[in-house]
Structure formats: C-alpha cells, structure tokens
Amino acid sequence: MVKANERPARTRKGGVASHLGLENERLVELYRTMLASRLIQDRMFVLQRQGRAAFAITGQGHEAAQVGSAAALRPGTDWVIPYYRDVGVCLTMGMTAREIMLDFLARAEGPCSGGRQMPTHWSKRELNIVSGSSPVGTQILHAPGVAWASKVRKEKAVTAVYFGEGATSTGEFHEGLNFAAIHKLPVIFFCENNGYAISEASEKQMAVKHVADRAKGYNIEGIMMDGNDLIAVYQNMAWAAEECRGGRGPKLLEAKTYRIVPHSSDDDDRRYRSREELAEWMKKDPIDRTKRYLIEHDALTEEQDEAIRKEVEELVREAVDYALGQPMPEPETALEHVYAEEVS
Amino acid sequence: MVKANERPARTRKGGVASHLGLENERLVELYRTMLASRLIQDRMFVLQRQGRAAFAITGQGHEAAQVGSAAALRPGTDWVIPYYRDVGVCLTMGMTAREIMLDFLARAEGPCSGGRQMPTHWSKRELNIVSGSSPVGTQILHAPGVAWASKVRKEKAVTAVYFGEGATSTGEFHEGLNFAAIHKLPVIFFCENNGYAISEASEKQMAVKHVADRAKGYNIEGIMMDGNDLIAVYQNMAWAAEECRGGRGPKLLEAKTYRIVPHSSDDDDRRYRSREELAEWMKKDPIDRTKRYLIEHDALTEEQDEAIRKEVEELVREAVDYALGQPMPEPETALEHVYAEEVS
Amino acid sequence: MAERSVIEAVRDGMSEMMTADDRIFVLGEDVQEGGVFRATEGFLDKFGPQRVLDTPLAEASIVGVAIGAALNGLRPIAEIQFADFIHPAMDQILSEASRLRYRSVGDWNCPLVIRTPWGGGIHGALYHSQSIESIYAHIPGLKVVTPAFPEDFKGMIKSAIEDPDPVLFLEHKKLYRSIKTEVPDEDYRTPIGPAVVRREGEDVTVFAYGLMLHESLTAAETLAGEGISAEVVDLRSLRPLDKETILNSAKKTGKILVVYEDNLTGGFGAEISAIIAQEAFEYLDAPIVRLAGPDIPTMPYAPPLEHFYMPDAEKISAALRELAAY
Amino acid sequence: MAERSVIEAVRDGMSEMMTADDRIFVLGEDVQEGGVFRATEGFLDKFGPQRVLDTPLAEASIVGVAIGAALNGLRPIAEIQFADFIHPAMDQILSEASRLRYRSVGDWNCPLVIRTPWGGGIHGALYHSQSIESIYAHIPGLKVVTPAFPEDFKGMIKSAIEDPDPVLFLEHKKLYRSIKTEVPDEDYRTPIGPAVVRREGEDVTVFAYGLMLHESLTAAETLAGEGISAEVVDLRSLRPLDKETILNSAKKTGKILVVYEDNLTGGFGAEISAIIAQEAFEYLDAPIVRLAGPDIPTMPYAPPLEHFYMPDAEKISAALRELAAY
Numbered sequence A, B: 001m002v003k004a005n006e007r008p009a010r011t012r013k014g015g016v017a018s019h020l021g022l023e024n025e026r027l028v029e030l031y032r033t034m035l036a037s038r039l040i041q042d043r044m045f046v047l048q049r050q051g052r053a054a055f056a057i058t059g060q061g062h063e064a065a066q067v068g069s070a071a072a073l074r075p076g077t078d079w080v081i082p083y084y085r086d087v088g089v090c091l092t093m094g095m096t097a098r099e100i101m102l103d104f105l106a107r108a109e110g111p112c113s114g115g116r117q118m119p120t121h122w123s124k125r126e127l128n129i130v131s132g133s134s135p136v137g138t139q140i141l142h143a144p145g146v147a148w149a150s151k152v153r154k155e156k157a158v159t160a161v162y163f164g165e166g167a168t169s170t171g172e173f174h175e176g177l178n179f180a181a182i183h184k185l186p187v188i189f190f191c192e193n194n195g196y197a198i199s200e201a202s203e204k205q206m207a208v209k210h211v212a213d214r215a216k217g218y219n220i221e222g223i224m225m226d227g228n229d230l231i232a233v234y235q236n237m238a239w240a241a242e243e244c245r246g247g248r249g250p251k252l253l254e255a256k257t258y259r260i261v262p263h264s265s266d267d268d269d270r271r272y273r274s275r276e277e278l279a280e281w282m283k284k285d286p287i288d289r290t291k292r293y294l295i296e297h298d299a300l301t302e303e304q305d306e307a308i309r310k311e312v313e314e315l316v317r318e319a320v321d322y323a324l325g326q327p328m329p330e331p332e333t334a335l336e337h338v339y340a341e342e343v344s
Numbered sequence C, D: 001m002a003e004r005s006v007i008e009a010v011r012d013g014m015s016e017m018m019t020a021d022d023r024i025f026v027l028g029e030d031v032q033e034g035g036v037f038r039a040t041e042g043f044l045d046k047f048g049p050q051r052v053l054d055t056p057l058a059e060a061s062i063v064g065v066a067i068g069a070a071l072n073g074l075r076p077i078a079e080i081q082f083a084d085f086i087h088p089a090m091d092q093i094l095s096e097a098s099r100l101r102y103r104s105v106g107d108w109n110c111p112l113v114i115r116t117p118w119g120g121g122i123h124g125a126l127y128h129s130q131s132i133e134s135i136y137a138h139i140p141g142l143k144v145v146t147p148a149f150p151e152d153f154k155g156m157i158k159s160a161i162e163d164p165d166p167v168l169f170l171e172h173k174k175l176y177r178s179i180k181t182e183v184p185d186e187d188y189r190t191p192i193g194p195a196v197v198r199r200e201g202e203d204v205t206v207f208a209y210g211l212m213l214h215e216s217l218t219a220a221e222t223l224a225g226e227g228i229s230a231e232v233v234d235l236r237s238l239r240p241l242d243k244e245t246i247l248n249s250a251k252k253t254g255k256i257l258v259v260y261e262d263n264l265t266g267g268f269g270a271e272i273s274a275i276i277a278q279e280a281f282e283y284l285d286a287p288i289v290r291l292a293g294p295d296i297p298t299m300p301y302a303p304p305l306e307h308f309y310m311p312d313a314e315k316i317s318a319a320l321r322e323l324a325a326y
C-alpha cells in the first residue's frame, strides 16, 4: 500500500555513513526517543486502567513518523503545532518524560495545562510548542498565522502542524492549506495517516487514495511516505523544511502508519478492525524496525539496546513516581488566568 | 486565458443542425432568456438608483454561463441551488420576470421571500429551486444532501449548485465536494468564475490557476470552459448531467466569465479594476456574442432580434409595473412562519 | 413499563421511528459502529449503511448535508459526537436550518434533528463538557430540548423526529447511564414545549434542566428533611419555553432559584430570571437567585477543578436554605 | 477637538496605533481597497500589503490565521465583513482564541482584535443585520465591546489593540455615518469595562448599547418634556460588564428598562435583568422591563417589516411612560 516517495534525490542505500545526514549517534538518539515515547504511552494506558487517570489517548505505532519528522526541526527556532497523539514529536522537541507525566496525571506543575486539559494536549511556549485543543482540525489554521509572522519578520523558522487523516475532511484543512499556498508560507502540513478516524476507515473521509493527493488543489507539493520508516520520514521532512526555508513552501507530507492501540482508553477497536489487520501492522512496528536497521548497519548492538531500554524504563518510572508525588491544582485556582488580570 | 474544454467529444462545428442537441428554436429561446436576464438586471439597477429598491446585486455578463448551464437541466425534476447572481438560472428553470420583480421590490406576493430577504435570494419549491441565504458558500453543503435523497430514492435527478470563485475558499466548498465525491453523488458544482470576489482578484483566493484544478483533491473531474460561450456551457453541462445520471458524478464545472457591473449597488468597482480591463470584457459580452453566432448560423435575423428585444422589454416593463402595483407585506406578518405553528 | 437508561431510551426511540418510517436516517461520525456513546448500537445491522451513514469528520457538512436531505424529503437525525464540536456547524444551524421556513414564507421547511451529548462532570475537560444551550435557545426558528428522564428522552426524540422544524436535541452525557427509570411500553410522544413540575413545594421554586434537574431533586429531598418545601420545575424544553408553568410556580412560591451548569454570565438561566422579574414581579418575596458554573472556560479536567466548577446538590441545598430564610 | 464620524474614529484609532507599532496589521476581505464600510481606506498606501492583508473568503481562516500570528508576536486586527458572517469563525473564537490563556495556565495569550459591523435598520435583511453579542458576551476569556460614540470607538479600539486578550469589537453599522461628534485630539484610551451614565435621571433607568443607546437618549429627551426623568446608561462593554454602575443606577431609580436590538429571548439584556433581579431586588419599585426585537429571524428586508422589528425611540418612550406610571 505504501509507496516510498522518490522526491529527495538522495537515497538511503550505502550504509551508516549516509543515513541522509543522520550520524550514527543521532540515529540511536532518535531510536531512544522512539522507545521513550512508546514506553511512556504504554505506561499511560496502565495508569488509566489503574484508575490513576480518567483518560488516555496515545499513538503507539506512530513513533517513526513523529520522531523522524520532529528530528528535522530546530527546537526553539522552528514551531510545532502538535495534535493529541504526538508524544514523540514533543519528546523530540525537548519536552521531558517528567513533564509529560505531570500533565498526564493532571498535576498542577504540568507545563501544558497544569491539569486543566485532557492528557496529551500539548503546550510549551519556551519550546515553540503551541497549545492545542480537542476539536479536530482547528490547529491547522494557526499554522499559516504563525508562519505569516515568521515571514513578516524575515525569520527562517518553519512551522510544522500535525494532524490525522480524518482532519483533512474539515473545512479548516482546506482553508489552512489554501491560505498557506497563496502566500507561499513556510508551513509543513504533516499528516499521520493511520487509516482510521476512530472507527472510520479513510475511505469514508476521502475519495482520493492518498492524503498527499489533496495537495493538488492548492498547487503545492504533496509527499507520501512510509511513516514507519524513520529515515524516510526524516529525509522527507528535512527536504520539506529546507524547501520552506528557501521560500518554496508550503508542503503537505503524509506519513502512512497505524495506531497499534485503540483510539483511546474509551475505545474498543475490535468493533471496526480485524485482529489480522492489527497483527499485520504489528509486524511493521517502527520500533522493532528501527532497531533492526540500526543493528544491521552496526549502529547498535543487542547489549546497547538492552542498556537503552533499561535506561528509558528507569526514566519513565522516575517520571511517573515524581508526577504521582506532586499535587493536583487547588480548586480555587480554577478561577485564574481567564484574562491577563481578573476582570469582574 | 480561457481554454475551451475538450472533454465532450462532440464539437460545435457544422452549423445550426448540430449545436450539440440544441435546435435552432431552442437556441433562440435561450438567447431570449439571456436577453430577459440582462434587461431585468439593468432595470434593477435603475430602480435602485430611483430609490425604489434599497439594494441590487446582479450578474450582467454571466448570462451565457447561467442560461447555458440551466438549459441542460430538467425543470421540476432536477434541483438547482442558485446564488445571488443567478437571474438567468432562475429564468431558465421557469421563474417569471414578474416573480423576480415582485421579490426585487420586496412585495408580499414575491415567491422567493415575500420581501423578507434581500433581492435575488432565490427560492421556489415548486421548481426545485432551493431557498438561498447571503453567507457565501453555505449552499454548497446542501447539494450533496439533496442529491443523497435523490440517490436513496433511486431517482435520476441531478442537483446543480452555483457559486462564485470566491466561494471556493470556504470550508463549505471543501466539505461539500468531499462528501459528494465519497458517495459519488449526482451533483454538479458549477462555479461562475468572474475573476473577482468583490474587490479581490482570484489570485487572492487560490494558488491554483483554475477553480477546476481544485477537483483533483477529490478525485473527481473538473472542467473549465469559456463561460461566455452559451453552447460550450450547455455542452459541458449536458455532459455533466448525463454523467451524474449515469452514476459517474459529481463534477466540478468552471465557467470563466466577468461581471460587467459593480459587485452590487453599494460597490465602486473603479477602486479595484481598470476601465481597460472592463472594456476588453465588454467586447466579449455573451449577449452580443450569442446574437452574432445565431445570425452567422442563420438561426436569427436582425429583424427577429429587434422583435425579441421589443417583446422582452415589454415583458420587463409589464413585470415592473405589476410589481410596483402590489403591496409590501403588512408589518405584523413579520411574526409569521417562524415555526409550522406559532409557539410561545 | 420497563426500566431504561437514558441512552437506551434515545436508542429505542430512534429505532422505533426508523422501523416505522424509512425516510428517517441517522448520519454522523462513527454511527455505524454504534457511536461513541452507543446511541446507534445495532442500527447498521437493522437499517443498513444508507440509513446509518458514517460521515467525514466535518461537522458543518454533517448538518449541511442533513439540511439538503431534509429539503428533499428525508428525515435526517444528525449526530454531533460532542456538543463541543458543534461550533463549525453553527452557521448551518443558525443561518440555514432555522431560517429556511421563515425566509421562504413557509414554502420550504427543514425537518431535522440534531442530537448531541452535552454537559460535564465526566472528566471531559474543556472540550468534552460544554453547555451550548444558551447559544442555540436564542435562535428563532430552532427548537431546543434538554430532557432529564428516560421517559422524556424517548418521547421527545420521537416528537423531534416528527417535528416539521429543526430540533436541537441535547443529551446530558452524565445521565446516559446513571439514570435508569421506567419508560411506558406503548408508542407515546412527549410534546416539545411544556415544562413539568417534578416535585411540588411551597416555599421556594428551583428551575433546572438536564443533570442539574437531578441535582435539584436531590437537594429538594434533603431540604424536605429540614422542613423546607421546594418545588422543582423541569425545563425540559428551552425553546419553545413554557412561560405559563414557569410563572405559575414563581407566583406560587415567590422565591426563585435558577440552576444551570453553564457559565453564569449570559447563560440561559438569565432568561428565566428576566421573565420572572418582568412578569411575576409582584409575587416575589426574595431576590431571584442564580446558581451556575463560574465564568471560566468550561470545564477544567483535574477532579478538584472540575468539582469546583460543577453546581451540585450540596451547593443547591445551600442556596435554597439561604433563600428560604430570606 | 474635531468632529468625527464613527467610521472615521475607528479608522483613525487603528491608523494611529499602526503608525506607532508595526506589529499591528489588519486582515480581512477587501481591506486593501478600504473595506466595504471604508474602515481601512488609505491603509494600503500607508502601511503596504503585508500589514493590510486581503484574505480569502473564509472567515474561520481569517480568525484562525490571526490567532496564529498573535501567538507568534504580531498584533492582528481581523475584520469580519459583516457580523452575520462570523459564525464559521465561532469555533476559532470560542475554542481557541478565548481559551489559549486559560488552557495553558497563562503560558500563552492571544492578543487579537476582531472588528465587525453588526445591527440593523439599514435594509440589510436577514443576513446583514444580526446582533451577535449575546453569543459572544457569554464566552469567558473573550472581551466584547459595543461603543456608541466616536470618542469611545477611537478610545476603545486602541485599548482593544493593546489588550493582551482577544477582544470582539462590535461596530453598529447604522452609526458609522449617522453619528458624528467630537473626539479628543490627544492620544487617549477608553478603558474596556466601565459603563457610563450618559444622562442622569431620577425616575427610571434605561440600559442600552449601540444604536439603541442613541434611541434611548432620544426617548429620554422626549420624556423630559413630559416631566419624566430617565437615566440612560451606556453599556459599552458587555464583557467585562460593569455591574457596579448597573447596580448603582438600578438602586437609584428602582425602575428599569433594558433595551436591546437583538431578539428578546436569550438576548444579552436578559443578563442585565437577572443581575438586577438578584442584586438590587430590594430597591426595585416595578417589574424589570425588557424591550427588544421580536423572536423572529433578524431581520426582514421590506421597510414595513424592518420597521416592525426595530425597537426605536418611540417604542422606548412608550415603555418608559408605562414604567414611570407604575
């Protein structure tokens, strides 16, 4: 189903030295981030089942798409507008496991919303991670606005906005791409196409085969890629970012992937997809695949992998323990920050 | 600028007998409707300047696009969802000059809204002309709904929805085409591209050259045509209607045209477009062009043309006189028809 | 009579109507698999994909397409997955559905039901907890209902489907499974319009709807034990609004508490206060008190914050005690 | 002091601010050619196309893009051509702009002005006449202003532009050219929040804003000739709302008329009534009366219908006479 995109002329043959600009060390670091992302999310589901969180919505299976794309951005310079699944994006941009767990557990100290929003509704101004809401698609319109400001100030910042394929059905998607295309804004519209919007398969969202095809209506380039291939994602994103910096944006990128978990802790995905389909995709798990690639290319050994896993497990355990030890917000603080100063 | 579309295999060479299904008589009838449309609208502006109407918004210059397209529909069977400029569409579908003037002059008897809406906000249930509002684009979403009902009942009705190129920037346009495309609904999305949305040239609305290009994002056919060529418009519309009836809809049709009048009685178009540009388009006036074509093809003589003009002038005069003689709605009737029966 | 939960009552009501009239169909996100709250569970099997239509994720189109279908003879029931996501459809509801009859002087009409789960108290945070009734109950041409009991949910969804005008059918999501009461077996309708006195009382009247109606009933029960007799009026239809029942009760007790879950300022309860202050003024023995959510984005997630936000039986009881003592 | 019309005051206010701070820019439909009401006339020449941005015809994107720009350091003034066309942007205003600060516990904020012409009486019919304030003044996190005099239009647009939070700036379109009064020469601000007593009176208070404020002043003048002394309060800021000034005036006269152009039921005037009925109850000498548009789609086109719809000085005078005689 997934055809790798040919656009960036460089290929990924030729071994470790030419992972398209990714040094071994950096590759392993990204693998580690993918792993952290996975373990954090697995832990979220456990915490939810234990009754320590009311709700969990995660993106296991999307790690290559998220980490590979964010890796091509410059934290603090470029802008990201993530959506709820983007644990991997936020980790890569510099958010810590602790911070993520604080917000997941609705702790006052959580940097995203201090317990005001549902889990995984990202935000951190310092990192140029824009605060997100729950309505699907609204964030897509913010991207051309952020990029417009960068352009006006002649900064070379790229704005990457993330969303699922279901979001491409919204009016906001159209209006956002249209605006960005008219003004050639440095925006990367990054779609994590996992084939489903809750229970609805993507054929119910679009008559085109690929989200990337939607780019044609805006006279911009649409690139489709294997979203479980870390390096392909990085490659395409790095190219798109360069294009944007060179004034040749915007771009629409589509990473074909799969969520190997239900939509959320409220969802029973057996209602709408077969266990066989799931099993097929489990074989393509981006974490395993990246590990295999690294080992094949002598960038990682089994022992190193073991060590990384231990370390990440410890990191997550520490993050959860820390967050659990912090207080939830005080009731009356609910009244704060409606306006700059309180008004009557 | 306008490339005639090649799609329908038939061409318009070969004289009167093969105007692509249009007999001489029918052609002259359409010409007469175009003329009526023009004279009605010219008269509207005069009435507005005389203070007999608060407002006028008309579509002089769009007559070939409107009459040619509606001519391919079956009144009372197919559905039309017009927008404010569509005097020609409504005349062709069976609305009378009298009815149009009644509504234009806010008379109680006006079939569209009996003086409740601004002028040229069309409606007539008997003719399957759906009531329209002023917000640009909202009507586009009704088309797939109407067509869905036709499809469910296995009727072969086509639904044609009309709008300007500015409307293609709205979220509704995207959502409407997306829905229709997913379900292969018998909808013709008909864009009267006059190059401007009030003062904004179409480059401010889209990065694509042609509205028809937007079709690609939905995997449907987009057809561009010379909107001032009555027969080309008819030809494309007849083809699209056949396609829809055969289950191969929807289609996006784009008629390139020009409004040779200001946006509305409130607008001063000298602010945003040159008199030279206007003069160029005046030369392409669809009424003159159709007349020349008919005369060249021996379908019309100058004398006949004179007679038709007289007759149409008389028709319009009679319509205006009649409407002016009718009362406006009584004040208290403003309370009626909010609900089926009044509720407290 | 059988016991039914709120969600079952809605489901049964729709299912019975759809069985009887094949112009009726449901459309929305995930309705084929039963919907996130299971309102259409089993419908796909029973009615097939043409009458249980999974839509793209685009709320304006859900309502806009439903309007078109209604204009061409069908009877759509549009589901908006959460009331919080209805805003993109605002224009279609206000400018189109609610005005088609009026603007065509009755030539067209738009028989359309929009169902959506609203309200909080379920850890839904800022975007899965909103009250939207004040926005919509303000719109002429639209009807807005907020039932509180399974019997009304079933009877009113049937009335809504048969209504020749658009109806916004608001289902408080915290009631879906928490309220289970008897529902008549026969094919009945609950009319859209009349309010109903759920509990007779002498000293003070509480006006409420949705979840707050239940909290008010609990409070009234508590107060009865303290010798305070509270009348509780269920405003199950906000538009049309039953001014007669409201004014009768206001005149009877002379002390009024209006309870709503929405933010205080500009909430629909203000309308209730305003009506009484104008039309039952001479009968009032005390200020008309409103108890509602604070003026903050509705509503934060963490349990302490959510609890702080929500009006409940305890807060209602306190307000009633104060009123009774006035 | 120079005489300025309302539209000139808005234009001058924006222009002076834009000259002083190049982060400020306007965006909207047709703003480059000056806008349909000429609010940005001459701006393109003065500030260039990057600061006078013609947008596609898509209101959600006008607001959504403005939000993004505000988050990244600019100071957008978004123009919605008519208030009637703001509905597609509802989600961006309610779910995004108004909640960014709250949901990030103050980490983000959204300094954004949305200007839009509202109100009727100009033969604009159903879709060029709407009152939208009740919808938006209900939203925590948003500010909503409705000035009535050129001085306030200029002073408040400047305050709005400097405000760190989103402000919906409502300009009654019938006032644009019909009201021309003196405006101070210096660089002043009119704060967002305080109401102002436009006319002192003893017998009865009228609360109004926008066009209705002027109709109320006319009515008060008429009544003065009849020996009835009416106080007129200009509610130029609906959110925040100046409860203190409202309650002071209510307590002073004890007879209240709330006038608004919007549909009666659920209009913002209900909130004024409700506040007074709760917090000034002991001072009331008469029912709190509301005078507003009837509950029909706002508002029909034909002059007899439009006139029937609109509250005006005559209807206000009649209501005041009745109240005074109570």
Ligand SMILES: Cc1ncc(C[n+]2csc(CCOP(=O)(O)OP(=O)(O)O)c2C)c(N)n1
Pocket (backbone or CB within 6 Å): A085, A134, A135, A136, A137, A163, A164, A165, A166, A167, A168, A192, A194, A196, A197, A198, C029, C057, C059, C081, C085
């Ligand atoms: C406007 C809106 N409608 C509905 C929902 C409920 N909802 C939450 S996620 C979701 C599916 C989103 O699918 P997609 O965009 O493909 O992203 P994915 O969850 O698959 O990553 C839906 C329908 C919502 N949050 N917002």
Ligand SMILES: Cc1ncc(C[n+]2csc(CCOP(=O)(O)OP(=O)(O)O)c2C)c(N)n1
Pocket (backbone or CB within 6 Å): B085, B134, B135, B136, B137, B163, B164, B165, B166, B167, B168, B192, B194, B196, B197, B198, D029, D057, D059, D081, D085
């Ligand atoms: C949603 C909305 N925004 C703005 C307007 C104001 N307006 C009326 S017509 C128009 C331009 C429409 O342009 P286009 O779609 O190209 O149609 P045309 O008038 O050129 O035929 C605008 C901006 C409106 N009616 N509705």
Ligand SMILES: [Mg+2]
Pocket (backbone or CB within 6 Å): A164, A165, A166, A192, A193, A194, A195, A196, A197, A198
């Ligand atoms: Mg998806």
Ligand SMILES: [Mg+2]
Pocket (backbone or CB within 6 Å): B164, B165, B166, B192, B193, B194, B195, B196, B197, B198
């Ligand atoms: Mg146009």
